[in-house]
Amino acid sequence: MSSTSNSRILPTPGESSPVRRHFASDNYAGIAPEAWAALEDANRGHAPAYGNDPWTQRAADLIRDAFETPCEVFFVFNGTAANSLSLAHLCQSYHSVLCHDVAHIEKDECGAPEFFANGSKLLLLPGTNGKLTPAGIEEAVLRRTDIHYPKPRVVSLTQATEVGTIYTPAEVRAIGAMAKKHGLRVHMDGARFANAVAALGVAPREITWQAGVDVLCFGGTKNGIHVGEAVVFFNRDLAREFDYRAKQGGQLCSKMRFVAAPWVGMLRDGIWLRHAAHANAMASLMHDLVSVIPGVKILFPREANSVFVDLPKPAINALYGRGWLFYNFIGEGGCRLMCSWDTTEDDVRAFAADLAAAMGTPSE
Ligand SMILES: *Cc1c(COP(=O)(O)O)cnc(C)c1O
Numbered sequence: 365m366s367s368t369s370n371s372r373i374l375p376t377p378g379e380s381s382p383v384r385r386h387f388a389s390d391n392y393a394g395i396a397p398e399a400w401a402a403l404e405d406a407n408r409g410h411a412p413a414y415g416n417d418p419w420t421q422r423a424a425d426l427i428r429d430a431f432e433t434p435c436e437v438f439f440v441f442n443g444t445a446a447n448s449l450s451l452a453h454l455c456q457s458y459h460s461v462l463c464h465d466v467a468h469i470e471k472d473e474c475g476a477p478e479f480f481a482n483g484s485k486l487l488l489l490p491g492t493n494g495k496l497t498p499a500g501i502e503e504a505v506l507r508r509t510d511i512h513y514p515k516p517r518v519v520s521l522t523q524a525t526e527v528g529t530i531y532t533p534a535e536v537r538a539i540g541a542m543a544k545k546h547g548l549r550v551h552m553d554g555a556r557f558a559n560a561v562a563a564l565g566v567a568p569r570e571i572t573w574q575a576g577v578d579v580l581c582f583g584g585t586k587n588g589i590h591v592g593e594a595v596v597f598f599n600r601d602l603a604r605e606f607d608y609r610a611k612q613g614g615q616l617c618s619k620m621r622f623v624a625a626p627w628v629g630m631l632r633d634g635i636w637l638r639h640a641a642h643a644n645a646m647a648s649l650m651h652d653l654v655s656v657i658p659g660v661k662i663l664f665p666r667e668a669n670s671v672f673v674d675l676p677k678p679a680i681n682a683l684y685g686r687g688w689l690f691y692n693f694i695g696e697g698g699c700r701l702m703c704s705w706d707t708t709e710d711d712v713r714a715f716a717a718d719l720a721a722a723m724g725t726p727s728e
């Protein structure tokens with residue numbers, strides 16, 4: 365990415381040291397040690413290309429173990445590709461996808477879902493705290509049933525949501541049931557699926573296939589992998605020829621073992637959930653420290669690894685002036701403070717102290 369394309373987002377950092385961490389995004393973080401070690405392991409000798417290697421087999425098997433079901437697994441380079449190609453695979457061009465107003469597929473993928481699906485339209489639904497509701501879905505389906513309307517085919521929900529909230533198992537089940545009632549497929553954008561599972565303390569199956577999810581875009585990047593997301597089809601019939609779609613979409617990595625190996629490192633011994641739980645805990649601490657600063661308004665319930673706050677412009681500028689990087693336009697606006705697998709308690713406390721100072725509150 366060119367530096368100019370990002371320039372509306374962030375100011376030029378002030379003083380910064382090579383090990384400094386920020387709250388802009390979990391994709392600002394580096395590679396988790398377990399993912400890194402697996403990459404090094406995979407870097408010995410030769411192995412077959414295009415996913416016909418033992419690492420890719422092992423990673424897919426570990427995903428099947430984690431979900432306790434024989435799902436079909438495909439690795440692609442990023443979340444935009446995972447979402448776009450899987451949605452394209454669920455739709456004909458005259459179909460539509462129901463999603464939330466602030467869904468990443470709508471706001472942050474540059475029209476890729478419509479592009480890869482050859483015109484399938486996203487239909488935007490409102491919903492409190494970034495969540496769809498069964499009633500909202502039904503209303504959208506029944507609003508128009510004539511031939512002039514793009515026929516609803518898929519419900520897409522984001523778990524954890526773009527505003528850092530989490531669908532409970534009951535909420536996912538209710539959406540799954542409503543989708544089934546109207547013959548809709550269920551797609552889950554799980555860029556932060558790990559954070560949701562860690563926060564809920566459930567088995568992954570409880571908020572996916574057992575709740576009616578047909579396909580999950582299972583995020584690895586934001587949880588400490590260097591590159592790569594897994595497209596997981598619980599409904600295996602729907603996976604038919606997805607390998608061709610991924611290849612045509614430029615998403616079949618020839619040295620696939622370097623996409624797959626970090627998954628092996630992360631999925632072993634529940635390490636993926638340990639990293640996600642840590643990020644969640646740091647966000648919880650951030651919430652506790654900043655919510656008590658007078659003038660700071662929390663915008664959404666803190667449930668996963670982010671805290672959304674409304675801050676006065678001078679305070680935002682003061683923090684930018686101290687070299688902190690964070691976004692102020694994600695989701696429904698406000699400032700998003702995103703924690704990562706490697707965020708430390710000291711990072712959080714330093715940020716909160718600078719925020720308190722910026723708000724004119726002496727910190728203890
Ligand atoms: C980060 C993210 C993605 C994936 O984005 P890419 O930059 O394409 O990898 C998808 N959905 C959500 C909700 C995200 O936050």
